[in-house]
Structure formats: C-alpha cells, structure tokens
Amino acid sequence: MQLDRLVARTMSRFAKGGLASLRPRQAPAEATAPLAATGPDRPRGSGSWANEWVGTKAAVERAKSLARPGRKRKSGKAAADSIPEGTIRTKPLMSARGVKLHNWISDRLEAEAPTCTLHACVSLGAFLSADTAHEGHDPLAGLVADLLIVDETGQPIAALIRENVADPSRHLLMLDALLDADLPIIDLPAKPTLSMLWGEIAETLPGA
Incomplete structure (x- = not known):
C-alpha cells in the first residue's frame, strides 16, 4: 500500500x-x-x-x-496506491529571474511596509471566493497569481501578474476575476523597470 x-x-x-x-x-x-x-x-x-x-x-x-479498512471516507474511490511510485518530482516554483524579482520586492516591503508579506504562485481560489463555484463550475480553477502582496491581517492588497502569452484567454479570465474582486493589478513585464514597478506597488500599500 x-x-x-x-x-x-x-x-x-x-x-x-x-x-x-x-x-x-x-x-x-x-x-x-x-x-x-x-x-x-x-x-x-x-x-x-x-x-x-x-x-x-x-x-x-x-x-x-x-486509511484503515472500515473507516468511512467521503469519497468511494480508494486513495491507496493512487500515485505510481517514482512519478512525482519537484520543479522550480519560479525562474531564476523571478526569484531575484521576488527577493527585491520582499526587501523593499521589509524596509517600507514591514507589516506586508509577499507570496509567490498563489492560486486565485486561495484568496478569492466565487459565488458560482457551488454550481459545479469553479471559474477560478487553474488560475494563479504570479505574486501576491498581503497585509498583516491576511487580506490581499495587490496581485502582480505576468501576461499569459501561451493562453491569452486564461489571462483575460484571470484579469476579469481580479477586476471583479476589485483587487489592484500590477503588470509584470518581461523586463520590468524596478523603479516604476515599485512606484505602482507603493500606491497599493497601507497608508499610501
């Protein structure tokens, strides 16, 4: 097993x-x-x-x-041996460039907004709630924010998003969800100008 x-x-x-x-x-x-x-x-x-x-x-x-026999499960499907051995591997959470950008923003937040935290690759379903999800369709499924800034209460402040060139329709769907939630969106270009990027971030921070 x-x-x-x-x-x-x-x-x-x-x-x-x-x-x-x-x-x-x-x-x-x-x-x-x-x-x-x-x-x-x-x-x-x-x-x-x-x-x-x-x-x-x-x-x-x-x-x-x-997993003991006789214990009631919510699903009738057996969970044992559902993943073939040797088929799961780690993969980078971010690219090397993404890690450098993440660390740079984290350092600026620590210096200028120490009550805020930065999170990478966050599923929209983790910080947004869809009223239609209970109807069998979750519009947020598979949508991920590249970076998310959160305040000391756990409330999301701003989402930093890269353009999804491979699937523009998914990108538009994510933007639509963030706009509908009235959450500030900060565009992450391929080669961002750090001063301009921080200027956009600073406008969303508490006390701005």
Whole structure:
C-alpha cells in the first residue's frame, strides 16, 4: 500500500542520513511534545530535530489510521496506491529571474511596509471566493497569481501578474476575476523597470 511505502521511505531516509541531517524546523509547542530523555548519552540541543521526528511519526501514524479498512471516507474511490511510485518530482516554483524579482520586492516591503508579506504562485481560489463555484463550475480553477502582496491581517492588497502569452484567454479570465474582486493589478513585464514597478506597488500599500 501507499502508506506502507511512505513508512518505508521515511525510515530509510532517517537510516541513511541520520536524524541530525534533517533541516531544523521549529514546531509549535502545542502541536508536538519534545522527546523525553532516556539516558545520559542522548544528544542534547535545541530539540528542533526531535520535534520534527515526532511530527513525522505522528503524521504517518495518523495517515495510517485514516486509511484503515472500515473507516468511512467521503469519497468511494480508494486513495491507496493512487500515485505510481517514482512519478512525482519537484520543479522550480519560479525562474531564476523571478526569484531575484521576488527577493527585491520582499526587501523593499521589509524596509517600507514591514507589516506586508509577499507570496509567490498563489492560486486565485486561495484568496478569492466565487459565488458560482457551488454550481459545479469553479471559474477560478487553474488560475494563479504570479505574486501576491498581503497585509498583516491576511487580506490581499495587490496581485502582480505576468501576461499569459501561451493562453491569452486564461489571462483575460484571470484579469476579469481580479477586476471583479476589485483587487489592484500590477503588470509584470518581461523586463520590468524596478523603479516604476515599485512606484505602482507603493500606491497599493497601507497608508499610501
């Protein structure tokens, strides 16, 4: 089963690299409890790797419990082994040029609007709500904003969009959705002039 494969891969990963090779990631105190010391030889430190190990085990155990036979599922389709092994790979979230632009805008926001954050490749469905989605058709499906600026309350402030040359109709649909939501749109040309781009962004920021 897929879950058995997940457990095997997780254990193999720890066996090959060791727990100390994991990237530290601080887990919320209320979500995971640190491992209790079992002896004087137990490694000591910040405990972040231990929290990550506990979280991984808990996630796998929870997934196994949800997939046990007899447990009711919302869908009649079996989820086990639905993804053939070796068919999933990572891909770049942004191009190298896109990463540089993202970092530049982030730095300017940190200096001039520290309460705002910048997010990349955000599905429109994550920050827009369509009244017609419940009718079996979601007009926002597959539409993604290249960059999104959000304020400290989580409210979207502006969407930065590149032209979809490959599918102009999808691009127009996305612009129509953003305009209907009355969300400011900032055009991202292939080679933007940073001063002009920041001028457009600054007009949308709180207090502008």
